[in-house]
């Protein structure tokens with residue numbers, strides 16, 4: 001096929017689901033199997049011609065082999081995972097009337113084995129305020145025995161948020177696991193607990209850029225393939241947060257192939273945050 005085709009035309013021509021085409025084509029393009037001149041617009045190139053021949057199928061490397069060829073020296077496993085506080089200027093959380101020792105500074109929602117809080121406390125040992133890890137009961141049991149300075153509490157999906165007025169509610173690698181309607185419910189439950197003047201939501205997640213490197217485009221593809229997960233573009237994040245009643249007040253990202261920190265506050269709040 002000569003010329004460019006948009007996602008809708010590709011879906012029509014193949015009979016495949018349009019969302020599926022929109023997700024898979026950035027991966028195909030970043031592997032070099034077609035070209036992309038604009039977002040959601042693709043054209044055939046020399047590689048397309050090769051793989052379109054029956055004999056050419058044998059020349060298609062596995063994703064892992066191709067990754068080494070096209071993206072030398074980089075893979076999700078080779079890159080060190082950034083800590084949320086290495087991306088985010090935590091001075092933004094200070095000087096707003098909290099934290100005091102008896103107030104809640106940070107709630108790590110679905111925090112796993114409390115690594116986010118443990119490393120944060122190690123880096124900023126003198127910060128006042130309570131730190132609370134929330135996760136499903138079986139995870140919380142394991143976490144409580146390993147870290148005594150961090151409070152742990154059971155919290156499962158769609159539970160109302162019991163901890164009111166924390167300075168920040170952190171979600172690390174959580175929303176990428178869930179479709180929009182579930183994320184919206186989690187966000188709304190959190191908003192109901194937020195103090196209107198000083199609480200914020202911090203989201204550590206991937207921000208999908210369809211024109212970026214293999215690392216990132218393929219991560220969205222892999223999230224799709226293991227469940228209902230989704231890696232969102234900046235527009236999708238804005239839409240999701242605003243549909244829940246939040247306004248994005250900052251996005252920090254040091255490497256387009258890695259995690260991003262998104263800060264949000266209730267939409268009605270005056271000022272920058």
Ligand SMILES: C[S@@+](CC[C@H](N)C(=O)[O-])C[C@H]1O[C@@H](n2cnc3c(N)ncnc32)[C@H](O)[C@@H]1O
Nearest residue numbers: 110111112135136139155156157171172173174
């Ligand atoms: C991808 S891990 C993220 C862990 C951690 N926040 C981090 O930054 O590495 C997702 C977490 O969500 C938790 N989780 C999964 N299903 C849940 C549910 N229904 N209710 C509450 N937590 C859940 C898991 O136990 C896990 O700790």
